[in-house]
Amino acid sequence: MRFDYRIVFIITTLLFTLSSSLMIINYVDSVEFTRKQLKNSSLPLTVDNIYTKIQKQIIEPNLIASMMSHDTFMKNWLVHDENDVDQITQYLQTITSKYQVFTSFLVSDKSQNYYTDNGLLEKISVSNENNAWYFNFKEKPEENEINIDYNSFMGKSLIMFMNHKIYDDKSRMIGATGVGLKTSYINDMLKYFRERYHFNVFFMDNSGDVLISEDGGKFNYHAELKKLVPEIKNKEKKIFEYTDSDKSYLFTTKYIDELDLYLIVGAKVDHFTQSVKDAFYFNMMISIFITLLITLIVILYIKSIHRKLHKLASYDALTGLPNRRTFHNQLEYLISHKDRRHQNMSLVFIDIDDFKVINDVQGHEVGDKALVLVAATLEGALRKTDFIARWGGEEFIVLLIDTSFESAKLIAEQLRVKIETSNSLAQQVKKKITISLGVTQADDDDDADSLFKRADEALYEAKNTGKNQVIAIEKSSTNS
Numbered sequence: 001m002r003f004d005y006r007i008v009f010i011i012t013t014l015l016f017t018l019s020s021s022l023m024i025i026n027y028v029d030s031v032e033f034t035r036k037q038l039k040n041s042s043l044p045l046t047v048d049n050i051y052t053k054i055q056k057q058i059i060e061p062n063l064i065a066s067m068m069s070h071d072t073f074m075k076n077w078l079v080h081d082e083n084d085v086d087q088i089t090q091y092l093q094t095i096t097s098k099y100q101v102f103t104s105f106l107v108s109d110k111s112q113n114y115y116t117d118n119g120l121l122e123k124i125s126v127s128n129e130n131n132a133w134y135f136n137f138k139e140k141p142e143e144n145e146i147n148i149d150y151n152s153f154m155g156k157s158l159i160m161f162m163n164h165k166i167y168d169d170k171s172r173m174i175g176a177t178g179v180g181l182k183t184s185y186i187n188d189m190l191k192y193f194r195e196r197y198h199f200n201v202f203f204m205d206n207s208g209d210v211l212i213s214e215d216g217g218k219f220n221y222h223a224e225l226k227k228l229v230p231e232i233k234n235k236e237k238k239i240f241e242y243t244d245s246d247k248s249y250l251f252t253t254k255y256i257d258e259l260d261l262y263l264i265v266g267a268k269v270d271h272f273t274q275s276v277k278d279a280f281y282f283n284m285m286i287s288i289f290i291t292l293l294i295t296l297i298v299i300l301y302i303k304s305i306h307r308k309l310h311k312l313a314s315y316d317a318l319t320g321l322p323n324r325r326t327f328h329n330q331l332e333y334l335i336s337h338k339d340r341r342h343q344n345m346s347l348v349f350i351d352i353d354d355f356k357v358i359n360d361v362q363g364h365e366v367g368d369k370a371l372v373l374v375a376a377t378l379e380g381a382l383r384k385t386d387f388i389a390r391w392g393g394e395e396f397i398v399l400l401i402d403t404s405f406e407s408a409k410l411i412a413e414q415l416r417v418k419i420e421t422s423n424s425l426a427q428q429v430k431k432k433i434t435i436s437l438g439v440t441q442a443d444d445d446d447d448a449d450s451l452f453k454r455a456d457e458a459l460y461e462a463k464n465t466g467k468n469q470v471i472a473i474e475k476s477s478t479n480s
Contacts, residue, residue, distance in 0.1 A: 008302065012295040019287045027280040031273050035250075038272055039239050043252040046199055046265045047237075051254055053189060057181065058146065058258055062162045064099050065178035066144065068106075069164035078108055078166065078174050085120055092117040095179065103154060103180040105161075107134055109173060121153050134176060137163055146258050148183065148211060158183040158212065160259075183212060190214040198271055204262040206233065211261060225249070225266075232262055316390040318368055319375035327389035327397055332448045334399070346408030347451055348398040349438040349459040350378070350415070353467040355394035358429050366429060373425050374433070381418045382411075397455070405441040405474060412437045412470045420468065434468035443475045 068074060077088055088106060095104040096117040106115045107124060114121045114131075124131035133147055144164040151159060162178040190201045191214050202213035208229045224242035231240070235255040242249055251266030314326040322330070334345060352374060359367040371394065378396060379388050387399040398415075400408050416435055419425065425433045438458025442451050454473055462471040 005299070008295065008299055011298070012291060015294070016288070016291045019291060020284070023280065023283055023287060027276065030276045030280075034272050034276050035269060038267055038269065039241075039250055042197070043199075043239065043250060043265055043267060044237075046193060046197065046201075047252055047254045047263060050189065050193070050201060050263060050265070051256060054186070054256065054259070054263075057185060058160075058162070061099070061101055061179050061181055062144070062146070064095065064101070065162035065164045068095065068104070068177045068179075069144075069166045074106065074177060075166060075168065075174070078106075078110070079168065082108055082111055082113070085115070088115050089117065089119045099179070101179040102159065102182045104178070105180065106175060106177045108175045109138070110175075116154075133161075133163075137165070137176060138173060144178075146260075148259060148261070151180075154180070186212055187214055193265075198267060200266045202264055203256075203259070204229075204232070204264055206260065208233070225251070232264070235262075319372055319390050321375050321379065321396070322387070322389040324389065324391050324397075327387070327391070327399070328448060330387055331399060331451070334401070335442060335446065335448060335451070343402045344404050345442040346400040346403045346405060347440050347442070347455040348400065348408065348412050348415070349391070349455040350396040350398065351436050351459055351463060352394040353434045353436055353463075358433075362429060370425065370429050370433065373422070373428055374419060374435070377418055377422055377425065378415055381415055405439075405472070408439050408441060409470060409472045412439045412472070416468065416470055436462040436467050437470045438462055439470060439472035441474060446475070 073091065074088075077084070077091075081087060092104040092106065092115065095101070104117055105121075107113070108115070112124045114124050124134055126135055130152065133149060137145055137147075144162070147161045147163055148158055149161060150156070159180045160183055161180045163176055164178050165173050166175040166177055168174045186203075190212075193199045193201050194214060200214075202210050205211045208226075224244050228240050228242065232253050237252065237254050239250060239252050248269040249266055250269055251264055253265075254263045255261075256263055314322060316323045331347075334343075352370075355367065355370075358370060371390075375388075375390060375396065378398070382388055382398065385401045386403075387401065389397055391397045400411060403411065416437055419433060419435045422433070436459060438455050438461070440451065440454040440458055454475065458471045458473040461473075462469050465471070
């Protein structure tokens with residue numbers, strides 16, 4: 001039984017070809033899927049996620065500002081007690097501290113004074129462009145607004161102001177109040193989305209200028225993106241695509257009514273497909289490694305199975321001796337080369353006497369142990385050049401290499417005596433075990449079948465004429 005490696009390498013080649021083809025197809029599909037997912041899912045979800053986060057940041061401060069505008073104390077103070085600046089300062093300080101806002105403020109329409117939690121900040125004027133927000137707000141019909149702006153008295157950071165109008169009992173506007181939030185939390189959020197999800201996020205106003213971005217409003221437009229600004233200002237939520245310097249970009253927009261700004265989320269397509277490409281190369285290397293590992297495991301496993309099958313096919317499972325088929329093949333081989341080697345060959349057929357009685361009386365377990373001991377005893381008594389096998393049941397056969405007919409009879413007698421005098425066998429079955437043996441020698445014109453037949457005849461005679469003896473038959477049918 002010769003192991004042929006060709007089938008293993010054919011299977012390996014087919015396996016690797018299949019896995020590589022599937023990975024290439026999967027890579028192409030993954031690139032297209034990534035692009036579609038980016039376009040149809042990731043970008044829109046990111047816009048909605050950012051919008052939701054901003055809304056959460058706006059709702060509570062806006063409610064606080066609304067509460068302040070309806071506060072009876074504030075209304076009475078504006079009408080009757082504006083000269084007591086300490087009172088309004090303490091009130092605004094309480095609001096700032098209690099609700100953890102950046103600032104709280106009040107503007108009196110009568111005095112044009114601008115108050116904060118630090119006291120009187122300034123007197124507003126129509127001629128001061130920094131105060132334009134108030135006069136514009138005053139002219140609007142809306143009772144509140146959210147305004148993102150700078151205030152030179154409060155530092156250089158952008159501030160999100162929640163502005164609410166204050167009305168007297170006759171529904172006349174007597175001032176504006178509200179709270180201010182630093183937009184730094186927005187910058188942190190934009191940075192998070194860039195580092196975590198590789199999206200560039202910024203806010204654009206109606207003039208097409210970037211008002212808020214991670215780098216403080218210094219976002220650089222791509223030339224092709226600038227051309228799309230008019231379409232962005234249509235306030236329709238849609239996906240845009242453009243190419244700049246042979247790089248593909250996708251972005252989507254959402255108009256945020258509360259801020260009057262356009263939220264824009266963009267992504268470089270190549271960045272996302274590059275990760276797919278890296279995964280493809282990595283998977284290819286893993287596939288090669290796994291294919292080689294599987295090949296090695298298959299080879300080792302098949303060789304192991306091959307050895308086991310060879311042993312099962314060639315050897316007797318109980319005694320460990322070569323089986324009938326193996327012995328027959330060996331005999332045919334030696335007979336075909338007998339003339340060339342000029343060797344004598346003799347055959348000894350062996351049968352355990354009354355073995356059925358052992359099985360019937362003491363059981364097959366004892367019988368099996370007896371067979372193992374007989375096989376070991378016979379094998380131990382033979383020469384290394386001799387070949388012994390279990391023929392079947394309680395029968396054994398021995399091929400004596402380079403042994404004359406007379407010598408074969410002597411060796412057969414020695415085997416008979418060895419079994420008969422074996423103490424270990426006697427102890428095993430609680431009785432003496434004997435064997436009958438038939439001996440013959442191969443002639444020039446013998447084949448395996450004729451040799452087996454003559455040896456079997458000799459054994460049959462030994463069994464039927466008293467057992468526990470050696471009967472030898474030459475081809476001339478002369479017995480001894």
